[in-house]
Amino acid sequence: MTTRTATSLDQPLTTTASSPTATTSLAWANALGQLSGAVEILGYGEGLHEMLATPRRELNVAVPLRRDDGRVELFHGFRVQHNISRGPGKGGLRYHPSVDIDEVRSLAMLMTWKCAIVELPYGGAKGGVGINPHEYSQAELERVTRRYTSEIMPIIGPENDIMAPDMGTGEQTMAWVMDTYSVSKGHTIPAVVTGKPLAVGGSLGRPTATSRGVVHVTQSALAEAGAELAGSTVAIQGFGKVGSHAAAIFAEEGAHVVAVTDEFGGVHNPAGLDVARLFEHVGATGSVVGFDGADPIDNTGLLALEVDVLVPAAVDGVINAQTAPLVRARFVVEGANGPTTSEADTILAAQGTVVVPDILANAGGVVVSYFEWVQANQAYWWTLAEIEEKLAGRMRSAYADVAGLARRENLTLRDAALVIGVKRVAEAHQIRGLYP
Numbered sequence: 001m002t003t004r005t006a007t008s009l010d011q012p013l014t015t016t017a018s019s020p021t022a023t024t025s026l027a028w029a030n031a032l033g034q035l036s037g038a039v040e041i042l043g044y045g046e047g048l049h050e051m052l053a054t055p056r057r058e059l060n061v062a063v064p065l066r067r068d069d070g071r072v073e074l075f076h077g078f079r080v081q082h083n084i085s086r087g088p089g090k091g092g093l094r095y096h097p098s099v100d101i102d103e104v105r106s107l108a109m110l111m112t113w114k115c116a117i118v119e120l121p122y123g124g125a126k127g128g129v130g131i132n133p134h135e136y137s138q139a140e141l142e143r144v145t146r147r148y149t150s151e152i153m154p155i156i157g158p159e160n161d162i163m164a165p166d167m168g169t170g171e172q173t174m175a176w177v178m179d180t181y182s183v184s185k186g187h188t189i190p191a192v193v194t195g196k197p198l199a200v201g202g203s204l205g206r207p208t209a210t211s212r213g214v215v216h217v218t219q220s221a222l223a224e225a226g227a228e229l230a231g232s233t234v235a236i237q238g239f240g241k242v243g244s245h246a247a248a249i250f251a252e253e254g255a256h257v258v259a260v261t262d263e264f265g266g267v268h269n270p271a272g273l274d275v276a277r278l279f280e281h282v283g284a285t286g287s288v289v290g291f292d293g294a295d296p297i298d299n300t301g302l303l304a305l306e307v308d309v310l311v312p313a314a315v316d317g318v319i320n321a322q323t324a325p326l327v328r329a330r331f332v333v334e335g336a337n338g339p340t341t342s343e344a345d346t347i348l349a350a351q352g353t354v355v356v357p358d359i360l361a362n363a364g365g366v367v368v369s370y371f372e373w374v375q376a377n378q379a380y381w382w383t384l385a386e387i388e389e390k391l392a393g394r395m396r397s398a399y400a401d402v403a404g405l406a407r408r409e410n411l412t413l414r415d416a417a418l419v420i421g422v423k424r425v426a427e428a429h430q431i432r433g434l435y436p
């Protein structure tokens with residue numbers, strides 16, 4: 001428990017749940033390191049720094065599952081609300097075997113800055129269950145989702161904390177969360193989750209929003225360097241919700257998607273992959289591996305390709321001290337959360353590689369999630385054209401804010417984005433004051 005002894009927000013607190021310890025994971029250490037960098041630039045005191053570093057609320061739940069064959073298995077689930085000064089917690093739900101409290105904390109913190117950068121009235125949250133969804137049936141995943149939802153019920157809700165899909169979860173998962181929550185309250189409450197199917201109050205444009213946002217910021221970054229997306233070469237790691245739609249939209253915009261990988265391997269064709277046919281192949285086989293008209297490539301080989309744009313859109317920490325020196329792309333646009341470690345950031349900056357950071361590059365998903373929440377609250381749905389126009393406007397204006405600050409203060413795009421996000425959250429926190 002945190003005990004407050006100081007009278008000013010800029011004075012140190014006596015304890016904090018979030019201080020790095022020997023067991024702190026790389027992802028959490030990375031997130032704390034990024035915050036420290038922004039706090040130093042902003043000149044904030046230790047008390048405010050600790051306040052910003054410390055999650056407001058963390059829930060750790062056991063999620064027992066009755067398997068289809070009658071056996072019982074137990075999973076660990078988490079929901080972290082990192083900061084709620086600007087509005088309700090907002091953040092995805094991840095199903096992956098590596099999920100632990102530190103990973104969820106770090107992702108919740110990233111959500112806080114991300115929502116502030118794109119000026120959404122939300123704080124940051126995240127949830128996860130340490131399960132490999134590929135090893136369980138749909139019925140088992142439904143039971144896991146409903147039990148997890150029921151366990152975290154006291155802290156979620158349309159005004160408290162709104163979930164969305166992340167790695168290993170999708171529209172169907174959100175429909176189960178929404179149904180479980182609604183049944184417990186006695187009426188349908190679509191605004192408790194975003195990224196739902198259209199049939200239960202989802203938004204047009206949500207499935208492709210993160211990827212479309214990645215493409216918008218790539219266009220902005222290229223334009224700033226006097227280059228164009230049409231004719232540029234792109235390599236994408238991950239062919240899930242973010243990577244696959246990004247590949248399709250990049251191709252639509254005239255870029256050559258020369259390589260994609262997933263957890264099983266990858267494919268490379270220097271002349272550009274036929275993305276529509278690749279979708280058919282993945283639909284039939286479950287992986288990009290084995291796609292004809294392309295050579296095999298592994299995940300490290302993809303990171304080392306000489307391309308204009310590299311989009312990591314899978315797991316965190318893939319561009320690290322070992323792999324960063326191999327990167328030959330001019331731009332790294334982070335579709336995934338946390339794909340670049342702090343050490344790698346330093347290496348890439350020294351190499352002259354421009355990194356468009358996750359908290360800006362993949363914010364398109366939460367922007368359209370916000371639109372979905374607004375539509376659900378009003379029970380009035382917008383057209384796809386309205387949504388895409390508003391998404392483009394927000395992404396481009398957020399990019400312009402970040403790039404403008406980076407230029408004026410000679411910062412990397414990541415530092416500039418963090419400074420903007422952290423400052424907006426700190427301002428809200430300070431203006432609200434401390435209760436009681």
Ligand SMILES: NC(=O)c1ccc[n+]([C@@H]2O[C@H](COP(=O)([O-])OP(=O)(O)OC[C@H]3O[C@@H](n4cnc5c(N)ncnc54)[C@H](O)[C@@H]3O)[C@@H](O)[C@H]2O)c1
Nearest residue numbers: 166167168210238239240241242262263314336337362365
């Ligand atoms: N879905 C969203 O709207 C959204 C929004 C913002 C950020 N993100 C982030 O984007 C990333 C991907 O999320 P997603 O929703 O596309 O997940 P997903 O589960 O739909 O897809 C993940 C992809 O990564 C691949 N993958 C998994 N482990 C890998 C490994 N070790 N090496 C290479 N590839 C691997 C999988 O095969 C799959 O193709 C995550 O970091 C997530 O937090 C997602």
